[in-house]
Amino acid sequence: MQTIVEFQNICKEYPGVVAxxxxxxxxxxxxxxxxxGENGAGKSTLVKILYGHVKPDKGQIIINTDLATIxxxxxxxxxxxxxxxxxxxxxxxLTVAENLILGMSEKISLSKLNLKSETICNKYxxxxxxNSPISSLSVGQRQSVEIVRSLLNNPKILIxxxxxxxxxxxxxxxxxxxxxKLVADxxxxxxxxxxxxxxxxxxDHVTIMRNGKVVSNLNTKNEDPESLGYKMLGYKVxxxxxxxxxxxxxxVLSLNNLSSYSQDPFTTNLNKINFNLKKGxxxxxxxxxxxxxxxxxxxxxxxxxxxxKGDIIFKNININKLSTFQRKSLSISYVTExxxxxxxxxxxxxxxxxxxxxxxxxxxxxxxxxxxxKINSYANxxxxxxxxxxxxxxxKAGKLSGGNLQKFIIGREIMSNPELLILSQPTxxxxxxxxxxxxxxxxxxxxxxxxxxxxxxxxxxxxxxCHNISVLYEGSLSKSLNVENxxxxxxxxxxxxxxx
Amino acid sequence: MNIDLLVGILNIxxxxxxPLVFAGxxxxxxxxxxxxxxxxxxxxxxxxxxxxxxxxxxxxxxYSLFFSIISGVIxxxxxxxxxxxxxxxxxxxxxxxxxxxxxxxxxxxxxxSGTPIEGLNPYYFIVISFLLVFMVSYFLSKTKSGLIVxxxxxxxxxxxxxxxxxxKTRYMTIIFGGVMSSLAGFYISICYxxxxxxxxxxxxxxxxxxxxxxATWKPWRLLVGAxxxxxxxxxxxxLQAIGVKLPGQFFxxxxxxxxxxxxxxxxSNKLRLxxxxxxxxxxxxxxxx
Numbered sequence: 020m021q022t023i024v025e026f027q028n029i030c031k032e033y034p035g036v037v038a039x040x041x042x043x044x045x046x047x048x049x050x051x052x053x054x055x056g057e058n059g060a061g062k063s064t065l066v067k068i069l070y071g072h073v074k075p076d077k078g079q080i081i082i083n084t085d086l087a088t089i090x091x092x093x094x095x096x097x098x099x100x101x102x103x104x105x106x107x108x109x110x111x112x113l114t115v116a117e118n119l120i121l122g123m124s125e126k127i128s129l130s131k132l133n134l135k136s137e138t139i140c141n142k143y144x145x146x147x148x149x150n151s152p153i154s155s156l157s158v159g160q161r162q163s164v165e166i167v168r169s170l171l172n173n174p175k176i177l178i179x180x181x182x183x184x185x186x187x188x189x190x191x192x193x194x195x196x197x198x199x200k201l202v203a204d205x206x207x208x209x210x211x212x213x214x215x216x217x218x219x220x221x222x223d224h225v226t227i228m229r230n231g232k233v234v235s236n237l238n239t240k241n242e243d244p245e246s247l248g249y250k251m252l253g254y255k256v257x258x259x260x261x262x263x264x265x266x267x268x269x270x271v272l273s274l275n276n277l278s279s280y281s282q283d284p285f286t287t288n289l290n291k292i293n294f295n296l297k298k299g300x301x302x303x304x305x306x307x308x309x310x311x312x313x314x315x316x317x318x319x320x321x322x323x324x325x326x327x328k329g330d331i332i333f334k335n336i337n338i339n340k341l342s343t344f345q346r347k348s349l350s351i352s353y354v355t356e357x358x359x360x361x362x363x364x365x366x367x368x369x370x371x372x373x374x375x376x377x378x379x380x381x382x383x384x385x386x387x388x389x390x391x392x393k394i395n396s397y398a399n400x401x402x403x404x405x406x407x408x409x410x411x412x413x414x415k416a417g418k419l420s421g422g423n424l425q426k427f428i429i430g431r432e433i434m435s436n437p438e439l440l441i442l443s444q445p446t447x448x449x450x451x452x453x454x455x456x457x458x459x460x461x462x463x464x465x466x467x468x469x470x471x472x473x474x475x476x477x478x479x480x481x482x483x484x485c486h487n488i489s490v491l492y493e494g495s496l497s498k499s500l501n502v503e504n505x506x507x508x509x510x511x512x513x514x515x516x517x518x519x
Numbered sequence: 520m521n522i523d524l525l526v527g528i529l530n531i532x533x534x535x536x537x538p539l540v541f542a543g544x545x546x547x548x549x550x551x552x553x554x555x556x557x558x559x560x561x562x563x564x565x566x567x568x569x570x571x572x573x574x575x576x577x578x579x580x581x582y583s584l585f586f587s588i589i590s591g592v593i594x595x596x597x598x599x600x601x602x603x604x605x606x607x608x609x610x611x612x613x614x615x616x617x618x619x620x621x622x623x624x625x626x627x628x629x630x631x632s633g634t635p636i637e638g639l640n641p642y643y644f645i646v647i648s649f650l651l652v653f654m655v656s657y658f659l660s661k662t663k664s665g666l667i668v669x670x671x672x673x674x675x676x677x678x679x680x681x682x683x684x685x686x687k688t689r690y691m692t693i694i695f696g697g698v699m700s701s702l703a704g705f706y707i708s709i710c711y712x713x714x715x716x717x718x719x720x721x722x723x724x725x726x727x728x729x730x731x732x733x734a735t736w737k738p739w740r741l742l743v744g745a746x747x748x749x750x751x752x753x754x755x756x757x758l759q760a761i762g763v764k765l766p767g768q769f770f771x772x773x774x775x776x777x778x779x780x781x782x783x784x785x786x787s788n789k790l791r792l793x794x795x796x797x798x799x800x801x802x803x804x805x806x807x808x
Contacts, residue, residue, distance in 0.1 A: 072680065093682035108677035110670050112794065121670050122681055126663055284794075 022081075023048040023176060023207050024069065029078035031064055038064040039075070040231040046176075046209065046224075051202055053210045053222035053239065055251055058421070058448045061231040062211045063105075066178045069209075070102045071095040096124055099175030103165045103182055109153045111285075115164055116149040122168035132171075139170050143197045154284055158185045158309050166197070177201070178209045183217055185308055185476065188511035195221050215244035215251070227251055252451050261462050261484050261502065267298035270334075271439055271470040277329035279314055279494075287311040289318070289327065290494040296439070301461065301471040302499070303485035305478055306514060311494040312474050313356075316443050319472075320353055321346065333439065348379045352437035354429055356444045358421065362428045365417025369409065370398040372416045373431055380435065397434070405430030406456060422453030429457055433464055440464065443474045458484050478510070492516045528757060534641050534711060536749025538563070538703035538720075540648040542727035543734070543741050544655050545699025550731055551659060552692040553672035553799035557613025558598055559700050560724025561620020565590045566701025567708035568624040568631075571715040575634050580709070587705035588698050594620065595697020599690050606803045617724065625717045638713030644706050649742070651699075656738035668692060672797030675804040685804050700724070729782060735795035 024046040031039040038061045046052045054062045067073040069080060071089040080087050082098055089095050095102075109118050119136055120127065127135070133149065140147055145163045153161060162182065169177055179198075183191045198208055198221060212218055218225055222239045227250050235250055249255060277292040289311050296302050306312060317325040322343050331338050338346055347353075353376070355361045363372045373394050377383060383390055383397075398412035405426045409419060416424060425445070432440060445461070446454040461484055465471055474491075475481055481488050482502060490497040490513035497513040500506070542559050549556050570587035574580065598616050601607045659665040671678045671688045679685050703723070708715050726748055733748075734741035758765070 091682065092680055096682055102680070104680060108674070108680040110673045110677060112673055112798070113666075113670065117666055117670075120663060121666060121678075121683075124682070 021048040021083075022046065023083060024209075025081040026065070026069075027079045027081065029065065029068060029080070030076045031061075031068065031073065032076055037231045039068070039078075042078070042228070042231075042233055044226050044233055044236050046207060048207055049202055049205060050223040051198065051208045051210055051221055053212060053218040053225040054228060055212060055215070055218055055225055055247060056228035057213055057251060057450055059450070060228040060251075062228055063180060065228070066102065066180060066209060066211060069095070070100060070178060093124075096172060096174075099173070100178065101169035101172055101174035101176070102178040103162070103169055103180065105180040105182075105184065107161050107165050109161055109164060111154045112152060114150055114152050115147055115156075118153060118164055119149070119168050119171060123171050135171060136167055139167055143170075143200060144193070145197075158307050159187070159190045162186070162194075170201075174206065176207045176209065178211070180211045181213070182210070183212065183214065187307055187514035188478075188507070189515050190307075191217070213251070215247045218247065219244060229253055261301065261465075261486060265297050265300045265486055267300075267468060269298050270295050270332075271298050271300075272296040272334075272472075273330075273332040275330040275332065277315075277318065277327060277331070279318070279325065279327045281314075281326070286314055287494045289314055292329070292494075292496045294489065294496065294499065296470050296472065298438075298470055299465050299468045300487065301465045301473065301485045303481035303488040303502075304472065304474045304491055304496070305481050305488050305510070306476070306491035308476050310491045312443070312476075312491055314494070315491065316355065316441070316474060319441050320355070344379055347376070350436065350438045352376075352432035352435055352440045354432055354440070354442040354445060356447065358424050358428065359417060363416040363424060366415060368413045368415055369402070369419075369427060370394045370412045372427075373398050373401070376431060377435060401427055401430040401434055404434070405460070420450070422449035425449050426453055426456060429460065433460065437469060439470045439472070441472045441474075444476065445473060446477065446480055447475075454480075478514075490514050492518070524757075524760075528753060532746060532749050532753050533645055535753060536745050537641065537645050537648045538706050538711065538723055539727050539730060539745040539749060540652065540742060541644075541703035541706065542700045542724060543730040543745055544648075544651055544738060545696035545703075546727055547731050547734070547736060547738060547741055548655060548659075548668065548699075549692045549696035550800055551672045551736060551797055552668045552689050553675055553797050553802065553804075554599075554602065554689050554693055555609045555613065555801040556595070556598060556616075556693060556696055557610060557728065558594070558616025558620065558724075559696075559727050560720060560722065561617035561623075562591055562594055562697055562700035563620075563704035563707070563720045563724050564624035564718070565594055565620045565627075566704030567719060568628040568704075568715060569701070570705035571634075571636070571708040572627060572631055574636055574709060575631055580639055583709060584702075584705055587701050591697040591699075591701025591704075592694055595694050595700075596690075598697070599693040602803070603686050603689055603693075606805065609801050609803070621718065628715045628717065631715050632717065634715065636709070636713055639710045641706070641710040644710055652738050652742045659738065669797070672799050675799045675802070679804075679806065689804075700727075703727070732782060732785060735785070736797065737795070 022045045027043050029039050029042040042065055054065065056062045064073060068075045069089065071091045071094050074090065080089060087098060089098065116129065116132060119132060136147065136149065145167055147163060147167060153164065182194060186194060202208055210222055219239060219242065225237050225239050226233055227235045229251065273295045274292050277289055279289045281288055287310060294302065304312065314325065317323060318327050320343055333349060333351065338349065359365045364375060370391065374383060374389065383393055395412055401407065402409060402412060407427045407430065408423050419427065429445065446457055461471055473481060473485060485502055487499040487501055489499040490510065492513065493516060497518050500510065542563060546556060546559060566587045569590040570583045573586040574583035594616065598612060601612045602609050659669060667683055667688060671683060671685050675685045704720060707720055712719060730741055730744050730748060733744045
């Protein structure tokens with residue numbers, strides 16, 4: 020049981036946040052060591068310090084038995100440390116081969132590269148076409164490129180930052196097999212995640228971080244998801260589950276043969292999407308990122324005149340040609356994926372951000388003048404009803420934590436009494452407390468007869484909240500599955516494109 | 520139209536277009552690495568006046584060329600320090616460099632305006648300009664260093680994560696661009712004119728900038744584009760020779776008009792622009808600490 024990496028009293032402070040507070044622990048050679056924590060717990064900062072990407076304020080790292088100074092990714096690589104990034108560090112317009120070459124410290128001829136990458140691909144079961152440009156690859160394939168690129172450098176330690184967040188269940192299984200094989204061949208893997216079951220499945224040891232501190236170091240085999248979850252959060256989260264059946268029969272929204280025909284290789288074309296949404300129904304659209312979610316949202320929102328064929332019928336009105344503003348006036352509300360910069364303007368106060376999406380409400384204006392009293396009281400109500408932790412409505416939106424801002428944004432939309440609420444990634448990257456609160460609010464909203472569409476990569480979230488789930492794969496929508504008696508393996512197959 | 524006239528026109532087009540090729544190919548490399556340098560006009564003028572003064576003072580073409588290039592290294596080095604280390608806005612800094620270059624060259628060259636010199640044979644430089652386009656094209660598409668330049672311009676954060684020195688790469692490409700611009704200036708004052716006159720580059724720096732976009736960041740297209748642009752500029756003399764009666768100012772504006780038309784045409788196809796433009800162009804790189 021030889022130690023390969025030891026963190027000693029690592030401290031890193033950003034303005035307003037202590038990202039790492041005296042972090043110390045050891046990683047054993049040839050093991051899979053998981054680092055578990057919520058978003059913002061300091062996991063990413065810690066591994067970025069190990070990879071030389073971020074400089075610690077204090078503390079040191081011991082590699083094998085030597086004190087290591089790692090000031091740049093280059094130095095990390097020369098010590099045998101490589102990293103697979105959460106948001107891939109690939110070059111979209113370059114080919115796979117060019118991306119692989121860029122990842123290698125030594126100079127190499129194209130034929131040698133071919134040979135070397137082929138050996139790795141065959142050994143671990145990757146499937147790469149060296150001549151395809153990255154922009155044409157699926158997310159799973161992109162991850163393969165990243166991993167192969169790291170392996171070409173013969174690393175001793177491989178850091179994987181949330182590697183499963185973009186994969187289908189089947190791809191995750193495949194990845195886990197590869198990781199286990201790599202470890203059997205001598206590699207040490209540092210695996211970062213906030214998904215409890217995954218960590219139980221894959222890791223030998225786990226370090227749990229909360230608010231920048233290490234709260235425990237454990238042998239994974241003695242743990243279960245509940246115990247890990249409790250240690251990660253420091254409290255128990257009560258989970259509300261969608262149970263009610265849909266009580267209404269009337270259709271609120273129908274999409275008929277929705278297709279798009281963009282020439283842009285960076286977009287996914289939608290292929291004859293059909294669904295009906297009933298009053299009070301929550302409909303989830305699952306799928307791996309990049310399968311047309313962005314395009315579907317564009318069409319539903321209509322901010323950029325994204326071209327499409329087919330019909331969108333909202334309560335018997337064809338809204339194809341209606342602008343975002345007109346659609347909102349018909350009581351459709353939206354929560355877009357990007358919190359800062361799209362759903363909210365970071366530099367403006369919370370009250371001003373109310374007006375951002377509520378300008379169609381006539382009572383906020385007197386002629387051309389803004390009625391700030393009304394807006395402020397609306398903001399106050401949102402803050403109160405949705406547990407937004409902020410001193411006042413004058414605080415700039417950018418100052419709120421992700422979870423608080425998301426509660427504010429969703430609250431803003433819910434309080435406008437929509438008949439249809441469309442959300443994209445509603446709980447992406449926020450703390451577990453806010454996540455539970457938002458899910459609960461959405462379930463309550465549906466019970467009051469509001470229809471909801473949730474586009475999300477997070478299957479667990481959809482399974483908790485939705486009545487029905489369909490999967491989007493390369494622009495096509497699978498048939499909808501009822502959550503109550505859902506077959507998870509079938510859902511996984513859908514996510515990999517195997518529709519019935 | 521007789522053969523002599525045609526050869527004459529071709530000759531003039533060749534001679535007058537070369538500075539566009541130099542400045543354009545330099546800027547192309549700079550932009551490939553993700554930096555927009557709007558200071559070409561200023562760099563060219565300072566390169567022109569430095570070369571001219573050195574020649575008048577020493578009578579040595581080699582010194583003249585050498586100091587002209589040094590002026591490009593120094594000025595573009597300052598530009599690089601500002602935009603890379605101090606992270607100033609690339610557009611504002613580039614414009615400042617142009618304004619500074621116009622003023623500096625006018626001041627330095629005041630005493631030398633109108634001094635007669637013996638010009639250098641432009642044909643060597645014409646050959647060099649073709650070779651340069653070939654070399655840059657080869658460098659960008661076939662070498663690892665060229666690949667790194669493209670990678671840095673495509674996504675500087677990824678390049679940094681992989682262990683490449685973004686700042687150093689950009690220093691190199693900015694200075695290469697600066698040297699090419701001063702070489703263009705040297706060519707204008709020593710080979711093409713040959714003389715010094717305030718503001719004598721007459722907007723060629725701007726045309727070279729437009730040329731890079733026109734070429735959608737591809738070296739060979741840049742060469743073709745340069746000759747189209749150069750041809751338009753020369754058209755005025757020949758149309759006048761044929762007897763078209765239009766004011767001279769109309770012809771002077773032709774290259775700019777052509778530039779605008781080409782720019783409108785190119786950017787009408789957003790997809791092509793998006794696919795060919797370096798994705799990190801004009802975005803400041805900040806190392807996260």
